Amino acid sequence: MNRRLAHRFNVLDYLRTDELGLSSVIADLLDPRANHGQGPFFLQVMLEKLQLTEHWPDLELADATVSVERVITARRRIDISVKIPDGSGEYCLAIENKPYAGDQENQVRDYLNHLAREFGDRFVLIYLSPAGDPPSDWSLPRSELDQWKGRFAVMSYHEQDNSEGTANQADTVDVYEAFRASLPLTDWLEFCHDKCQVERLRWFLRDARSFCQRTFGDHHMTTDSEARAVEKYLLSNPENISVAQVVYESWPSVRNRVCKQFLERLCDRIKHKIAQNPALFGNDVHVGCKYEGDKRYSNRLWIHRLSWCQYDAGRNDTNRRTSIRLESEGPGPNNWFYGISYAQDQTKMSDADRKRQQRLEIALREKEISDFKADQWWWPVWKYANEGKRDWDSFLPDLHRECRGEADEITNYYVDAFLDVAKSAVPIIDRLER
Numbered sequence: 281m282n283r284r285l286a287h288r289f290n291v292l293d294y295l296r297t298d299e300l301g302l303s304s305v306i307a308d309l310l311d312p313r314a315n316h317g318q319g320p321f322f323l324q325v326m327l328e329k330l331q332l333t334e335h336w337p338d339l340e341l342a343d344a345t346v347s348v349e350r351v352i353t354a355r356r357r358i359d360i361s362v363k364i365p366d367g368s369g370e371y372c373l374a375i376e377n378k379p380y381a382g383d384q385e386n387q388v389r390d391y392l393n394h395l396a397r398e399f400g401d402r403f404v405l406i407y408l409s410p411a412g413d414p415p416s417d418w419s420l421p422r423s424e425l426d427q428w429k430g431r432f433a434v435m436s437y438h439e440q441d442n443s444e445g446t447a448n449q450a451d452t453v454d455v456y457e458a459f460r461a462s463l464p465l466t467d468w469l470e471f472c473h474d475k476c477q478v479e480r481l482r483w484f485l486r487d488a489r490s491f492c493q494r495t496f497g498d499h500h501m502t503t504d505s506e507a508r509a510v511e512k513y514l515l516s517n518p519e520n521i522s523v524a525q526v527v528y529e530s531w532p533s534v535r536n537r538v539c540k541q542f543l544e545r546l547c548d549r550i551k552h553k554i555a556q557n558p559a560l561f562g563n564d565v566h567v568g569c570k571y572e573g574d575k576r577y578s579n580r581l582w583i584h585r586l587s588w589c590q591y592d593a594g595r596n597d598t599n600r601r602t603s604i605r606l607e608s609e610g611p612g613p614n615n616w617f618y619g620i621s622y623a624q625d626q627t628k629m630s631d632a633d634r635k636r637q638q639r640l641e642i643a644l645r646e647k648e649i650s651d652f653k654a655d656q657w658w659w660p661v662w663k664y665a666n667e668g669k670r671d672w673d674s675f676l677p678d679l680h681r682e683c684r685g686e687a688d689e690i691t692n693y694y695v696d697a698f699l700d701v702a703k704s705a706v707p708i709i710d711r712l713e714r
Contacts, residue, residue, distance in 0.1 A: 619662030
C-alpha cells in the first residue's frame with residue numbers, strides 16, 4: 281500500500297517541527313504577503329472560526345503584518361503576532377505556541393499585560409497547546425482570569441477523545457471553560473484545505489493536519505487507510521479475530537520487554553562512552569536505569585557522581601542527588617525527555633539546599649544548553665526527544681532491530697544527545713555540589 285500510494289509520506293517529516301518551526305508554518309499561512317499567494321484567505325478563516333470578525337469590524341486583512349518571536353521585553357518574546365489595521369488603529373491576534381514545553385514564571389501574565397498596554401482591549405492572545413491544556417497557575421494565576429475575558433483563549437492542536445474520563449471528571453469545575461476556543465488547529469487546517477483551490481497548497485495543508493493529528497492526537501495507527509485495511513483483513517475470517525485477540529493480550533508484555541531491553545542498551549552504551557572519557561567524567565560516575573512499564577514517571581536512565589551532595593541521608597537512591605536524566609512521562613513508554621533533574625521538589629528542600637539548587641539553575645542557564653526549557657519544581661533544563669524518536673510505541677520494530685544489533689540510528693541519537701548535555705552539565709554540578 282505504501283509503495284503504491286506513499287500514504288506514510290508527509291512533507292513535515294523533513295522540516296523543522298520544534299516550537300519555532302511549527303510557529304513559522306502557522307505564521308506563514310496567516311501572512312497575507314507570504315509566498316502561498318492566497319492573500320488574507322487563511323487569516324480570514326481563522327478569525328471567522330474564532331468568531332472574532334463580529335467583534336473586530338472593518339478589518340483591513342490584506343494589510344496585516346505577521347511576525348515570529350516578536351521581542352517585547354528583554355525576557356519575553358511572543359511566538360506569533362498578527363497586527364491588523366482597521367483605519368483607526370490596530371488589532372492584534374497573538375499566539376503563544378506550546379507544543380512541547382511548559383510555561384515560565386508569569387509568562388502568560390506578562391504577555392497579556394504587555395498586549396493590554398499596547399492594544400487596550402483590541403487583542404486576543406491564543407494559548408496553543410497539544411490537547412488544549414491551559415497555562416499553569418505559575419504562568420497565569422487563575423484568580424486573574426476574569427479580567428481577560430474576550431482577550432484570552434485556549435486552543436488545542438488536535439481535539440482529544442476524553443469520553444473515557446468524562447464520568448470521573450463530571451464533578452470537576454473547569455475554570456477555563458469560558459476561555460476555550462471551539463476551533464482546534466487541525467480543524468482550521470481542514471477548513472483551509474477544503475476551501476483552497478490550489479492543489480499544491482491542499483497537499484501541504486493535508487500533510488500539516490495529518491502531522492498535528494499524529495503528533496498531538498490520541499491514537500497510534502499510522503494512517504486511517506492502514507487501519508481500514510487491517511480491519512477488513514481481520515473481519516474476513518473468524519480465525520483472524522482469534523489470532524488478533526491473542527496478539528492484543530500479549531502486546532503489553534512484548535512492548536515492555538522491547539523497551540526495557542532498549543533502555544538497558546542505552547545504559548550500557550553510555551557507560552562505555554563515559555569510561556572512554558576519564559578526563560571529564562573521572563571514575564566515580566554512577567550510571568543506572570530502571571524500567572517498570574506503565575507506571576507514570578517510572579522509566580528512566582540517569583548518571584550522577586557519587587561525590588555530589590546527597591540531600592536526604594536516610595534514603596540512598598537516585599532521587600536524592602542531582603542527575604542528568606532521560607525519562608518517560610508515561611503512563612507507558614512514550615514521550616521521552618531528558619535534561620538535568622533536581623534532587624527533589626524545591627518546596628520540600630531546606631533553605632540551604634534550595635539556595636544551592638538556585639545557584640545550579642543560574643549556572644546551567646548561563647551555559648545556555650541548547651534550546652532547553654525550565655520547570656519550576658524538578659528540572660532546571662530539559663527538552664523532549666526529537667519528533668520521530670520521542671514515542672517509542674510508534675517505532676517499536678525499529679527498537680527491536682537495534683536490540684538485535686541490526687541498526688544503531690536511534691541508539692546513537694539518544695546516546696549522543698544525552699552525553700552532549702552531560703558534558704556541559706557535569707563540570708557545573710562538580711563546581712557547585714562536589
